[in-house]
Amino acid sequence: AQKVTQAQTEISVVEKEDVTLDCVYETRDTTYYLFWYKQPPSGELVFLIRRNSFDEQNEISGRYSWNFQKSTSSFNFTITASQVVDSAVYFCALSEANTGGFKTIFGAGTRLFVKA
Amino acid sequence: DAGVIQSPRHEVTEMGQEVTLRCKPISGHNSLFWYRQTMMRGLELLIYFNNNVPIDDSGMPEDRFSAKMPNASFSTLKIQPSEPRDSAVYFCASSRSGGVLREQYFGPGTRLTVT
Numbered sequence: 001a002q003k004v005t006q007a008q009t010e011i012s013v014v015e016k017e018d019v020t021l022d023c024v025y026e027t028r029d030t031t032y033y034l035f036w037y038k039q040p041p042s043g044e045l046v047f048l049i050r051r052n053s054f055d056e057q058n059e060i061s062g063r064y065s066w067n068f069q070k071s072t073s074s075f076n077f078t079i080t081a082s083q084v085v086d087s088a089v090y091f092c093a094l095s096e097a098n099t100g101g102f103k104t105i106f107g108a109g110t111r112l113f114v115k116a
Numbered sequence: 117d118a119g120v121i122q123s124p125r126h127e128v129t130e131m132g133q134e135v136t137l138r139c140k141p142i143s144g145h146n147s148l149f150w151y152r153q154t155m156m157r158g159l160e161l162l163i164y165f166n167n168n169v170p171i172d173d174s175g176m177p178e179d180r181f182s183a184k185m186p187n188a189s190f191s192t193l194k195i196q197p198s199e200p201r202d203s204a205v206y207f208c209a210s211s212r213s214g215g216v217l218r219e220q221y222f223g224p225g226t227r228l229t230v231t
């Protein structure tokens with residue numbers, strides 16, 4: 001069965017600090033997809049990144065970077081030089097190809113507070 | 117391009133009443149998902165459609181819940197009769213399906229309060 005664990009319930013940092021959000025997943029499928037979504041205080045979930053199980057290259061997008069390691073079943077998300085606007089709940093999610101990729105399981109989310 | 121549209125944004129109703137939530141997916145997207153978000157249970161997938169056909173409704177909590185997708189541009193989630201424990205934020209999301217899995221785009225959600 002697929003499962004996503006985000007062990008950090010809440011994280012509080014001061015602006016300009018770097019912060020890493022952890023995500024550990026479980027799956028029996030060899031082909032799967034991992035995602036990160038952001039839910040700001042406004043409530044709408046915003047897609048950040050998608051990764052498939054065959055692509056372990058790390059990715060950087062501005063202040064955001066993602067570290068995918070199949071050996072530890074982790075897909076961690078780092079924000080460099082955090083800003084107040086980064087305050088949100090961040091969700092890691094997993095979809096298995098054998099479900100047609102339709103069934104996405106979300107982690108419980110990590111609430112990030114960035115203080116000025 | 118317009119994103120996923122949901123209505124109403126807020127709904128307050130009394131226990132026992134029928135509630136209908138509406139969703140218009142992004143044009144060209146042929147997969148549609150309904151989720152429920154609560155503090156206790158987090159984000160739960162209720163049902164999803166592909167090409168207007170329900171694929172998996174195993175997440176629908178009870179027979180009081182039903183969903184339809186009569187065409188590619190409209191879906192409804194109905195709760196009849198509603199109960200206080202149904203209070204939650206209900207999200208609709210859409211994506212392009214196909215050989216390569218796509219990310220989902222979420223609507224703003226409907227905050228439902230059942231008193």
